[in-house]
Amino acid sequence: TQLLEQSPQFLSIQEGENLTVYCNSSSVFSSLQWYRQEPGEGPVLLVTVVTGGEVKKLKRLTFQFGDARKDSSLHITAAQPGDTGLYLCASFKAAGNKLTFGGGTRVLVKP
Amino acid sequence: NAGVTQTPKFQVLKTGQSMTLQCAQDMNHNSMYWYRQDPGMGLRLIYYSASEGTTDKGEVPNGYNVSRLNKREFSLRLESAAPSQTSVYFCASSWDSPRIEQFFGPGTRLTVL
Numbered sequence: 288t289q290l291l292e293q294s295p296q297f298l299s300i301q302e303g304e305n306l307t308v309y310c311n312s313s314s315v316f317s318s319l320q321w322y323r324q325e326p327g328e329g330p331v332l333l334v335t336v337v338t339g340g341e342v343k344k345l346k347r348l349t350f351q352f353g354d355a356r357k358d359s360s361l362h363i364t365a366a367q368p369g370d371t372g373l374y375l376c377a378s379f380k381a382a383g384n385k386l387t388f389g390g391g392t393r394v395l396v397k398p
Numbered sequence: 399n400a401g402v403t404q405t406p407k408f409q410v411l412k413t414g415q416s417m418t419l420q421c422a423q424d425m426n427h428n429s430m431y432w433y434r435q436d437p438g439m440g441l442r443l444i445y446y447s448a449s450e451g452t453t454d455k456g457e458v459p460n461g462y463n464v465s466r467l468n469k470r471e472f473s474l475r476l477e478s479a480a481p482s483q484t485s486v487y488f489c490a491s492s493w494d495s496p497r498i499e500q501f502f503g504p505g506t507r508l509t510v511l
């Protein structure tokens with residue numbers, strides 16, 4: 288059973304548009320990470336959020352962690368073709384050290 | 399620094415054949431991991447090694463074995479490959495706590511016919 292649900296599964300937008308992807312769980316996250324994966328490569332960590340309600344910004348990317356630590360979102364402002372990739376959320380169970388990944392959202396930004 | 403390297407990059411096997419996927423890291427990390435990635439499933443942990451000399455099962459260990467040869471190298475072996483093991487395999491490493499950041503290799507694309 289997959290613990291992390293990501294939505295949508297696929298998103299295609301034009302350059303300059305905004306987009307938001309979501310990561311949800313019925314369980315509380317102890318912390319949550321967002322990764323981006325480009326074709327033919329391994330995932331690369333973008334951010335780790337730990338505190339409920341936390342907001343982190345990385346240039347045009349804004350990451351939010353829900354107050355109850357059961358959900359997170361990634362918002363990209365003015366998307367560029369270089370933002371194209373697979374976005375994965377991943378979390379740890381409260382007392383564990385094993386990372387569980389969501390199914391991913393594939394983002395395509397067309398020029 | 400090369401980071402995490404994996405060999406081979408591509409492999410085709412017949413059902414029942416065996417093979418070993420190799421992984422090495424040059425970042426002096428203590429912990430290493432093997433994942434498989436299937437469409438729509440994200441990455442699933444097969445095995446991990448918290449430190450040299452230790453290994454532990456992840457979410458989907460059946461059909462696989464691992465060896466932590468030394469601090470740098472962590473190999474994944476398929477003793478008798480099955481079509482269900484067709485996947486992309488990623489090796490990763492991290493400092494003592496995987497909660498900080500895991501660094502991933504480029505992956506091995508395996509097809510079992």
